[in-house]
Amino acid sequence: MEKKIIYTSNAPEPIGPYSQAVMVGDILYVSGQIAINPENNKVMDETIELETEQVLNNVEAILNAAEMDFSNIVKTSIFLSDMDSFARVNEIYAKRFTHDFPARETVAVRTLPKNVNVEISVVAVKAN
Numbered sequence: 001m002e003k004k005i006i007y008t009s010n011a012p013e014p015i016g017p018y019s020q021a022v023m024v025g026d027i028l029y030v031s032g033q034i035a036i037n038p039e040n041n042k043v044m045d046e047t048i049e050l051e052t053e054q055v056l057n058n059v060e061a062i063l064n065a066a067e068m069d070f071s072n073i074v075k076t077s078i079f080l081s082d083m084d085s086f087a088r089v090n091e092i093y094a095k096r097f098t099h100d101f102p103a104r105e106t107v108a109v110r111t112l113p114k115n116v117n118v119e120i121s122v123v124a125v126k127a128n
Contacts (some may be wrong), residue, residue: 001025008065011058012036015113021062028066032079032121033058034113043114048085052092055120060096063124070096072124078106079119089118 006021006028014020014031021030035044035054038061044054063069078093080086086106102122112119 006062006066008061010038010061010065012038012041021066023066026126028063028068028072028122028124028126030059030062030122030124032077032119033062034116034119036114043116045116048088048117049092051116052089052118055118056092056096059120059122063122066124066126068124068126071100072126073097073102073122074125075123076102076104077121078104079109079112080106081109081112081115081117083108085117 001024004023005019006023008020011020011033015036018031021028023029033055035051036042036058037044037054038058045051060070063072076093078089080089083106089106
């Protein structure tokens with residue numbers, strides 16, 4: 001199968017040696033996204049809700065670049081700097097997923113890039 005790199009200027013530039021996403025066949029692997037606003041390269045971390053919204057906007061931009069949307073997501077991984085934020089993150093997350101929910105794990109980690117509070121990566125499958 002062919003590996004295709006997915007890139008969009010509507011999501012943050014990678015901050016390391018990785019791609020925003022990689023498509024292999026019908027499967028899209030989206031790298032972990034943090035709350036960097038691609039328009040000004042600033043971290044949007046005023047509240048955990050705004051931070052989560054920006055993360056999901058970044059995920060959506062990458063999905064759109066691969067001609068997909070949230071309905072194509074089959075797996076999400078959520079990384080939190082503090083599990084006490086879980087309910088607030090979940091509330092924002094639930095606005096993007098309303099049925100046929102993807103598989104998911106949520107874990108607390110010691111630190112995240114740029115000292116953000118939430119990072120989300122996804123796997124999506126293009127429907128035939």
